[in-house]
Amino acid sequence: MPRRIPMITAGITETVLNIPMRDEGISLQATLFKPQGNGPFPLVIINHGADGHVTPDKQPRFRYNNGVFYFLARGYLVVQPMMRGYAGSQGLLPSAQCNEQAKVGLVDAQDIHTVIDYMLTQPNVDPVPGVIVAGQSFGGWNTLAYGTVDDTRVKALVNFAGGLNLGHCPRSPWGLVDGASAFGAQSHTPSIWFYGNNDSRFPPATWQRMYREYTEHGGQAKLVNVGDFMDDSHNYFAAAEGIQLWAPILDAFLASQGLPHDVKNPQYLPTPFPPASQYAALNDDSAIPYVNDFGRKAYQQFLKQPFPRVFAVSKDGTARTANGGFDPVGFLLNGCKAQGAQCELYAVDDRVVWHKN
Incomplete structure (x- = not known):
């Protein structure tokens, strides 16, 4: 959530x-x-x-x-x-x-x-x-x-x-x-x-x-x-x-x-919001890497959240999201690190920021 x-x-x-x-x-x-x-x-x-x-x-x-x-x-x-x-x-x-x-x-x-x-x-x-x-x-x-x-x-x-x-x-x-x-x-x-x-x-x-x-x-x-x-x-x-x-x-x-x-x-200072990557359209949940259907449902909930909002994925198939506050990007990435996960930002606010490796 x-x-x-x-x-x-x-x-x-x-x-x-x-x-x-x-x-x-x-x-x-x-x-x-x-x-x-x-x-x-x-x-x-x-x-x-x-x-x-x-x-x-x-x-x-x-x-x-x-x-x-x-x-x-x-x-x-x-x-x-x-x-x-x-x-x-x-x-x-x-x-x-x-x-x-x-x-x-x-x-x-x-x-x-x-x-x-x-x-x-x-x-x-x-x-x-x-x-x-x-x-x-x-x-x-x-x-x-x-x-x-x-x-x-x-x-x-x-x-x-x-x-x-x-x-x-x-x-x-x-x-x-x-x-x-x-x-x-x-x-x-x-x-x-x-x-x-x-x-x-x-x-x-x-x-x-x-x-x-x-x-x-x-x-x-x-x-x-x-x-x-x-x-x-x-x-x-x-x-x-x-x-x-x-x-x-x-x-x-x-x-x-x-x-x-x-x-x-x-x-x-807050972690900067990255620019759009042009990887995929914001509403195209089929383009999200790593995640399963549960992760795609989490992404649909992310799209309903007010700005600022952040959605991240990791290669283990999990997805994480956060919204509001002063440093949502830093908060989410630091939380991933504390849990031993390697998270990658997929979307922030109204844009996809993920780059295909």
Whole structure:
């Protein structure tokens, strides 16, 4: 049967912090992830998204994600703060009226500033390389808003599909465009933006206008159009299949800003998904080597599993499959090895990857 893959947590220290905002008498909840070693480590802040189906106080604490593993692998100390009113953070965000997405982002920028101030007083943080602020969706929007703080300690902004939809407002896209214009006029920090053509939240017409307004008003930004990614490019950052695509691009951007980007802790990275081999059509179970009818039935079940999914075969006639999680390929192959089996990947997601020997 398919097995759900756990996150890789070995060798990672997770600490929950309550960071005081003394001027307002509240505290912000944040999660700190430390890689192996004694440090000091460069610092990255990763801002969370928002689930529009639950109230902010019911949203769970932002924990493991591809950004955490990417930056841990490169030797960063990772801090993920919850914005005021979210999860265990105190306070409330102001209500956003139509065309007021920038207002929310600017309040959250002050929360991020408080977190950076606090973390740079900690002995295991190295301030010399500079701080990175990153985020996806709502977190990407707050990342762009942070550029208005003009914090010279921050050397790069990383925006994955950033934005804030106001479901009650038909002019919500224009609020993003206007907000991007205002952010760009006040920001001097280099940024990189990742957006795609099949984004279910922010279509190309919206993010292209956002980028144009941001840069025309003075913001520094490199735009990466990821095209069509799986069934929704809004998930480009979060999907197991995405990290091997965006990591080299982000590496090059960080290198251009003089920031650490080389892999120091490869144990935190997932095993790459191999490309299609063109050996057989995905649905042709008669082409699967080694297996019997039971193995072919297992393959039909594999085809019904959600992505990411992996199917492997071995010469002893057995088949193994897994889906979900951060490193399904590594999980399956390591499991085979632990059981003394020599497994070969046959298919991942929507493609056959096996090569006939």
